[in-house]
Amino acid sequence: MTTLLTRPSESPTTTGADQAIETSGLTKFFGKQKVVDELALSVPTGSVFGFLGPNGSGKTTTIRMLLGLLTPDAGDVRLLGQPIPAASDQALPLIGALIDGPACYPWLSGRQNLWRFDASGPDSQRSTRKARIEEALGRVGLTAAGDKRFKAYSLGMRQRLGLANALLRPRQLLILDEPTNGMDPQGTREIRHLIRELAADGTTVFLSSHLLAEIEQVCTHLAVMSAGRLVAQGSLNELQAATSPVLRVDTDDVQAAEAILFASGLKTTTEVNQITSVIGDVRPEDVCRRLVEGGVGVRRFVVERPSLEDTFVALTGEGFDVAQ
Amino acid sequence: MWRNELSTLFRRRRTQAILLTLMLVPIVITLVVRFAGGPEGGDGPGFLSQVTNNGVFAVLAGLTVTLPFFLPMAVAVVAGDTISGEAGLGTLRYLLTRPAGRGRLLASKGATVVVFCLAATAAVAVAGLVAGVILFPVGRITTLSGDSLPLVSGMLRISLAAFLIGVSLLGLAAIGVFISTITDVPVGAMAGTLAVFILIGVLDALPQTAAIHPWLLTNHWLSYSDLLRTHIQWGGVVRNIGLQGVYVLVFGAAAWARFTSKDILA
Numbered sequence: 176m177t178t179l180l181t182r183p184s185e186s187p188t189t190t191g192a193d194q195a196i197e198t199s200g201l202t203k204f205f206g207k208q209k210v211v212d213e214l215a216l217s218v219p220t221g222s223v224f225g226f227l228g229p230n231g232s233g234k235t236t237t238i239r240m241l242l243g244l245l246t247p248d249a250g251d252v253r254l255l256g257q258p259i260p261a262a263s264d265q266a267l268p269l270i271g272a273l274i275d276g277p278a279c280y281p282w283l284s285g286r287q288n289l290w291r292f293d294a295s296g297p298d299s300q301r302s303t304r305k306a307r308i309e310e311a312l313g314r315v316g317l318t319a320a321g322d323k324r325f326k327a328y329s330l331g332m333r334q335r336l337g338l339a340n341a342l343l344r345p346r347q348l349l350i351l352d353e354p355t356n357g358m359d360p361q362g363t364r365e366i367r368h369l370i371r372e373l374a375a376d377g378t379t380v381f382l383s384s385h386l387l388a389e390i391e392q393v394c395t396h397l398a399v400m401s402a403g404r405l406v407a408q409g410s411l412n413e414l415q416a417a418t419s420p421v422l423r424v425d426t427d428d429v430q431a432a433e434a435i436l437f438a439s440g441l442k443t444t445t446e447v448n449q450i451t452s453v454i455g456d457v458r459p460e461d462v463c464r465r466l467v468e469g470g471v472g473v474r475r476f477v478v479e480r481p482s483l484e485d486t487f488v489a490l491t492g493e494g495f496d497v498a499q
Numbered sequence: 500m501w502r503n504e505l506s507t508l509f510r511r512r513r514t515q516a517i518l519l520t521l522m523l524v525p526i527v528i529t530l531v532v533r534f535a536g537g538p539e540g541g542d543g544p545g546f547l548s549q550v551t552n553n554g555v556f557a558v559l560a561g562l563t564v565t566l567p568f569f570l571p572m573a574v575a576v577v578a579g580d581t582i583s584g585e586a587g588l589g590t591l592r593y594l595l596t597r598p599a600g601r602g603r604l605l606a607s608k609g610a611t612v613v614v615f616c617l618a619a620t621a622a623v624a625v626a627g628l629v630a631g632v633i634l635f636p637v638g639r640i641t642t643l644s645g646d647s648l649p650l651v652s653g654m655l656r657i658s659l660a661a662f663l664i665g666v667s668l669l670g671l672a673a674i675g676v677f678i679s680t681i682t683d684v685p686v687g688a689m690a691g692t693l694a695v696f697i698l699i700g701v702l703d704a705l706p707q708t709a710a711i712h713p714w715l716l717t718n719h720w721l722s723y724s725d726l727l728r729t730h731i732q733w734g735g736v737v738r739n740i741g742l743q744g745v746y747v748l749v750f751g752a753a754a755w756a757r758f759t760s761k762d763i764l765a
Contacts (some may be wrong), residue, residue, distance in 0.1 A: 242596045244763040267598040274596070278589025282511050292590075294503040295599040340593060 192256025195220045195348045195379035196241060200250035203236055210236045212403040213250065218381055218396070223374045225390035225411075226383040228400030229491055234383050235275050237400070238352055242272055255347055268298055271346040273354055277337025281326035285317055285336050288325055293343050300344075311339040314369065330357035338366070348379045355386065367393055391483040401491040411483075418481045418489055422454040422462065425475035432471045439465060454478060500599065501607045508577070508611055517573045518622045524569060525561025525627030529554075533634040550631060553638055555650070557631025558657055559727075561623045562664050566720065570619055571696050574668045577615045578675025579689035581608040582758060586683040586765035601759045605676075609751065612672045620665035624658075644729040656731075660723040667723070667739060670716035670746030671696055677754040683765040713738075716746050 196218035203211040211233045218224045228234045239245040241252055243260035252259040257266040279288040289308045294301075312318045315335040320328070328336065334357055341349055354370075355363045363386075370393050374380055384390050390397065391411070398408040407414055422441070425448055426432045432450055436443050439462050441452040454462075459478045466473055481489070508514050532550050546559040582605070585591035594604055631637075640653025648656070675692040682688050696717075702708045703715045712718050719742060722735030 239592075239763070242592075243598070244592055244595060246760070246762060263598050264600065267596055270596075272593075272596050274592050276589070278593060280507060280511075280588065280590060283507065287510075291503055291507055292593055292597055295500050295594050295604070296597040297500075297600060297603065299500075 192253070193220055194218060194253070195222075195255060196224075196381060197253045198241070198250060201237070201240060201247050201252065202249040203233075203240060203245060204248050210403050211240070214405055216398060216405065217408065218379065220379050221374075221377060222396045223370065223380045223382065223394045225394035225397045226381060226400070227387070227390060227397065227487060232400040232491070233403040234400055235352060238274055238350060238383065241350065242267070242270070242274065244274075264297070268296065268344065269347045270350060271341030271344070271348075272350040273337045273341050274350070274352050276353070276356065277333045277340075279325040279333070279336060282324060284322045284324055285312065285328070285339075286321040288336065289340055289343060292340050307343055311342045314342055315339045316365065331359060331362050334358055335362070338369075346378055348381065349373065350381045352383045353385070354382065355384070355389065363389070387483045387487055399487060399490045406490045415480055415483070415486060418486050419453050419455050420478050421481050421485060422452045422459060423475070423477050423479065424450045424466070424473060426450070426471055426473055428471045431469060432466060435465050435469045435471065436462065448474075500603070501610055504607050504611045505614060508615065514577065514615075517576060518619060521565060521569055521573060521619055522622050522626035524565050525557055525623055526630045528560055528564060529557045529627065529630040529634055549641065550635060552636070553640060554631030554633070554635030555628065555637055555640060555654065555657065557635070558624045558627040558661065561627035562620065562661060565623050566664060566667075570623070570664070570668060571671055572693060573619050574612075574616055574672050575675055575692035575696060576689050578612045578672040579679050579692045580685045581612060581676050582679040583682050583688040584679070584685040586763070587685045589765060591765055592763055595763060602755065605680075605755060605758050609676060612676060613669060616668040616672055617662070617665040620661055620668070624661040642729045643724060643727050646729045648729075656726050660726045663723045663726070663736060663739070666743055667720050670743040673747040673750035673754070677750040677757070680754045680758040680761065714742070716742060718742070
């Protein structure tokens, strides 16, 4: 299927850097507020890299600095081994991006929009343009709607067109900011499938998303931002291993159970009939025996690896407040 | 890229509507003169009274009527929209990460605005010509000096005058492009450009500001009529072209300085 969107390894200007994205000391102020604070991102080539953080934590600002849209106040960016913005002209053609949602000309059709974006660069490759546009539209399922004007597109279709724009050329790196925003569950599945397919071809995918389950399903690596700082970075396995297992107990006799867990040295949080506790070094076998001996009716007793959501909340803090 | 820029501009309904509106002006004037009776020696706009004698003068009548406001408004809309319009749509970030190159994008926008200035003027001229030729007789062309010229050389002079009117708009276009790099709100850039134009018009009318009149971009706008004297007087025409060139250089440089260093947040 991928004839024109050749595998990155076959494209002539492969850089061979082992980090697809590398930043050091990346800092950006908006007025007096430090929006991004000495960020040191390291995205291995070939990874599917999840970029997480609450609203306002500086994700989009970081992505804009990566792509040369914003000038950092301090620090360096290297994309595919090339310094940005100095070597933008060499690096950016190998990078597809979806930044802060799709944006197109409402009075042009989907096809005309892609034509416009593709034609706007200096390295025009006109002879293959039509075929590349058709292939990109096909990949995101927009072939039939390609001649409709963009203003008639639904949110999900707009998102698909934005993705098609990111896929117009053979890419070594895709930077996708919330790619499934506004899509129906079916569309989300298709995009997840597409990301896996691209990753299998060797494209590095840098994915920012709020949908933690989605990140958990496709990502191999992860970075978590909070209030402009990087609070965690590494492979998914490493990060999940770093957080302790969680004990969940379902019971009617919440107060008695809490008392026993507390006596065992555990801190608990309770939601209706479920008690949750980070179990740490305490042996679950002992806790279970004490509960039964204490006369607590236990309906369910599980020890599990924390979900990505638990990890995320543990790293960035609970609550709905937008980070300052 | 430039060709694509042009087709994106002229495919837009708004651009088409602006050009159609501009074309309506000479057509309406010609129709009014034809069917409501011309202002024989009246105080209507210049060249209007000549239309009844020679339909070709509808070109100049149309241009004279649109130059004070319609044409500058059209230029303010299109030039003010160049960068801020892309920012407002969000397409600017995708053009720049393509990467189109900031200097290159600005240059191609500038060239497109130049084409629009000439196209808008040409639209008025052509619509005037067609309406005038259909509704009135055509013959030798009377100059402002009172002599008459053969139709062909008269037409050449009228075409040159129309071209000069197009060139007269370039200074304002450069101001519009510069303002467009300051804001992400296209309506703001358009209104700002128009405000600057009105301010210049006010300053040009006040006797107290006579010292700066030669530097105001509208000061030599009427110099195109010197082409319609029996012996063409080039002084005003040359000063006009030179002044527009100065505005294009100054505001073009300012736009470049601003746009190439700007943080793109849209």
